[in-house]
Amino acid sequence: MTPSLSLAGRRAIVSAAASGIGRVIAETLAEAGARVEVCDVDEQKVADINQRHGSIGATCCDLADAGDTQRFFTAAVERLGGIDILINNAGIAGPIELAESMTLEAWNRTLAVNLTSHFVLARLSAPLMRQAGGGAIVNISSTAGLEGNARRSPYNASKWGVIGLAKSLAKELGPSKIRVNVICPGWVEGDRLERVIAEEASNLAIDRDEVRARFMSASSLGIGVLPNDIAAMALFLVSDAGKRMSGHIFTVDADAM
Incomplete structure (x- = not known):
């Protein structure tokens, strides 16, 4: 029997998803049958999603602020009635400069968005997924999380952290039938x-x-790589087709590593 990619009846949250990779992922999950809630810091793009998509709800949220992130999550879960899928997509480029000249503020904001928001949303999602009998979490990292790059220390450090977080969560949450994987786009x-x-x-x-x-x-x-390539991998991982995948890193980079 061919494994199903249908997400009918499932409830998904995608962070930082009013544009770019996140938006394409959210639209792909919705097309597969999921009800989807997203957040983004860009008010205009959030409004655009709410106008265009009946199956996707969007909320303004600054993911660098843990309190704001939790408020978004609570409201999204209330609208959805629970959560089965979490896509931690949030990520900013951060400063591109030598570490010695970089401000601590720039470092902290990059890690707050790129790593801490993933932790906060996963931490909030886990008990609800456990109560529902399982779920799927996908962290969007980067090939920068598999190597080092000059003048990109906070970005690389955060993307390495995203992988370590997912690996640890997979071990913690696997017994509760919650799968955790990582996509590393090029x-x-x-x-x-x-x-x-x-x-x-x-x-x-x-x-x-x-x-x-x-x-x-x-x-x-x-x-x-195109956003659709990342969305296709995300759909596979959160659907029944990927039900035996957990704790893994999936690189989508057109063989650039």
Whole structure:
């Protein structure tokens, strides 16, 4: 029998999902039958989701603020009536500079969004999933969580942390039939990649096209990754098709590692 990708009747929360990878994941889960609640710091994009999607509810939330994150979660669960799926998608690029010149404020904000928000939402989700008889959590890390990069210390550190958090949660929550996995995207086409390219080009005083070429040359396919590629992996992992997957890292990077 072919494993089902249907999410009919399931309830999902996706963080930082008013645009980019998160939005495509949220839309993919909704198309598979799930009821979805998302949050984002961008008020205009949150309003756009609420206008366009009947099966997706969106709320403004600053994921760097643990209290705000908990308020969003409580309201989302109340609307959904519970939670079966959590996609920890939140992540910011953070500063691109040497560690010695970086402010502690910039370091702390990057870790607050990229790592602590994942912990807070997983911590809140676990008891509710346990009561429901199980669930699935997917943390979105990065290939930067598998290596080091100069001038990206808070981003890399947070993405390594996301993997360690997921690995530990998988061991803790497995007995309760809660599966936890990690997706590590490579260079994903979109606004965030364009901002990173622009900042890198400025720091190195070279042309943006040269920076882009350097990024893409790492892939054996010579391409980046699309948000749909990440969403497809997320759907697999939270559906019955991935019901025996837990504690694993799935790299989606067009063979750039």
